[in-house]
Amino acid sequence: MAIEKPDWLRLQKALAIEAEQGFTDLVGRQYRFSEFLCLTFGKFPSGIPSEERDRWQQLAAEYADYSSLDIASRQSLVAQTRRYIHQFISTESGMEVEKIATPKISVSESKPNYKTPNAKSPLSPEISRRLAPALNQKISELSEIGPRQADKLARLGLYTVRDLLYYFPRDHIDYARQVRINELQAGETVTIVATIKSCSCFTSPKNKKLTILELQLRDNTGRLKIGRFYAGARYSSRAWQESIKRQYAAGTVVAVCGLVKASKYGKTIDNPEIEVLANPGDEIESLTIGRVVPIYALTEGVVASLVRQAVTAAMPAAQLIKDPLPKGLRDKYNLMELKDAINNIHFPPDSDSLTGARRRLVFDEFYYLQLGLLQRQHKAKQIQTSAVLVPKGQLVDEFYKILPFQLTGAQQRVINDILGDLQKTVPMNRLVQGDVGSGKTVVAVIALLAAIQSGYQGALMAPTEVLAEQHYRKLVSWFNLLHLPVELLTGSTKASKRRQIHAHLETGELPLLVGTHALIQDPVNFNRLGLVVIDEQHRFGVEQRAKLQQKGAQPHVLTMTATPIPRTLALTIHGDLDVSQIDELPPGRQAIKTTALTSSQREDAYDLMRREIAQGRQVYVVLPLVEESEKLDLRSAVEEHQNLQEAVFPDLKVGLLHGRMSSAEKDEAITKFRDGETQILVSTTVVEVGVDVPNATVMLVENAERFGLSQLHQLRGRVGRGAAQSYCLLMSSSKSADAQQRLKVLEQSQDGFFISEMDMRFRGPGEVLGRKQSGVADFTLASLVEDEQILILARNAAEKVMEIDPTLDRWFLMKEELKYRHERLMGGAILT
Structure with missing residues (x-):
């Protein structure tokens, strides 16, 4: 043409x-x-x-x-x-x-046709292949860009042609739907073709630097008034305004697109894009009007038109991309070819093409992540040097006898998984997920006893001194009955005791050591470490977990978490682990009655606290801050402790616990509460894990809207650990509908896995676990909330490829793409 x-x-x-x-x-x-x-x-x-x-x-x-x-x-x-x-x-x-x-x-031939960009897109395949820049060519070398503009694009991390092609739009606006004036609906983005009835262009009487263009449009169904605004002194010139009037003279046919808004004067199109057409039936040439428009993430000094110009200049190179995924795999999962997907994600001719492009590119993000995780798992299983542990023996049998309760079916199932792993020379790498109070510690003890009776040592690492001490207390009560020594090593351990522990570890006299980060310090040397147990593992960095494993010769590793992880998140950050779930609570546990309260209901909360304390029970009050903040109108632990002790409950003993206290002060506060000397414990989230007081029946959380759902569920788990009915009161001053909706989830459910799913939907995966240590990938397009089905397909595809050739040698391009993404985009940190 x-x-x-x-x-x-x-x-x-x-x-x-x-x-x-x-x-x-x-x-x-x-x-x-x-x-x-x-x-x-x-x-x-x-x-x-x-x-x-x-x-x-x-x-x-x-x-x-x-x-x-x-x-x-x-x-x-x-x-x-x-x-x-x-x-x-x-x-x-x-x-x-x-x-x-x-x-x-x-x-x-057997799959749907996905369109590559039509006439509104930059170049045809034939021209593209002939003129395409190399993928690794610098942006500054593109004739359309030059060094000065390339320096601006560098602020977005864009340096090469490949960077531009993979700088996917963060969103799209669909102007592809063309309607008539009488079909306009507020809130929709549309395109109309109409004739100009009249045009006026004038300087605003209220602002001499603002020029207003007003057009009266009509088609055979109705009339529409639109306006555009031009800020700047140069637009105030009479000559410029007259030229605009000539451009949009009465009788001119125009294509107009934008967001339809309702005003007191009727419907209009907000700040529209306008293109003059020679005739009503002419093709619209604009890269915006009448099409799906890409919206790119920008930064200061980088305008949208520059990014669009740069991407347009780079697009011919998309024709040079060789698809790393073989055709058979693409056909099986109905995936668009990669070069077409890149074309369509930037310049989609319609919404169907955009959907197909996004699906392919999201699949790629998940697929290469899963492939990397599975390769890591495969390499780990090639190691045949781990200790073979005896699952049955005197210590394990004796422990079953001294347990005062029957294990649940879920606990026994997980124990069987673990003991099966321990009998192999391949090192175990298993994650045990279990809700608060589901009995993960008992499961870990049986695994540790299997290691000890096999002649090996065990280590249990917890993220906080409070939790480490809690584990130590439980283990001492059991191990004393089995005549086994166990020690606690934290930052607070005295130097003399520390030297003694180091010595007994090296000689093998000490079979089990419980501790915090102190366990990974250099002076800690095990004689024969066979099993490592890491509790609340997501609170440790990758390197910290690895250091503890390096204390032995390929020890088995069991990680535990009381923070239930949504399925998609577990696949993403633990795709290289075997996962077991304790999805059953011990019999006799009562559901915790949870209620969301407003500030006006505070006295109702205090009345409940008094009633429970009168029956000999105890109460937690949890706040988000240690001391009052000038910037945030939140109740602080220190201020609230003083208020409760002096004004609300002067006749009771109110304790205080927060992270800025010394270890001795923390121990004293917890001990007094555990022993019943204080009836109320005011605390920050330091009580989230580890503080186990079965007599506590009320948990009052102040400013509950400031916490994530999973964290609130953890806090709730501090009560309900005894036989008595327990209560969780969520106090919130927020009137936000979203905040109230989040708290309703806790009122209605006790299921930690359901709550974690909802938490991820509300806050996103990075916030649920804490982005810095969780290893959650920063996906460009993929969403763990919205794209679960694509993630499962990608995992399935990666598993099938690994079954055929785990080295990927038969798929050179795929192997190179995995290496590129792992090194450049993931940096290795995502692989846990």
């Missing part, structure tokens, strides 16, 4: 208007004048003689620097260009020049 006369006329008109307005680099509907000229000369029409191409590239480069030229230089360049265009049209008259277009390409 040839470029018709109006295309050349538009270019000549742009040059004429720029000259008329004094070479000010006018801002058009979509581009600045210089950007429009740079884009125009940045791509060759098909059939252009080779001797002309250098001239086109030179003009593109000159207009890339247009904004930095003085007025005289601009005038000279525009004059030269107008003469050149006139000469070019005259010389090439009669020559057919292909219009830039891309045909539809299907993934396979």
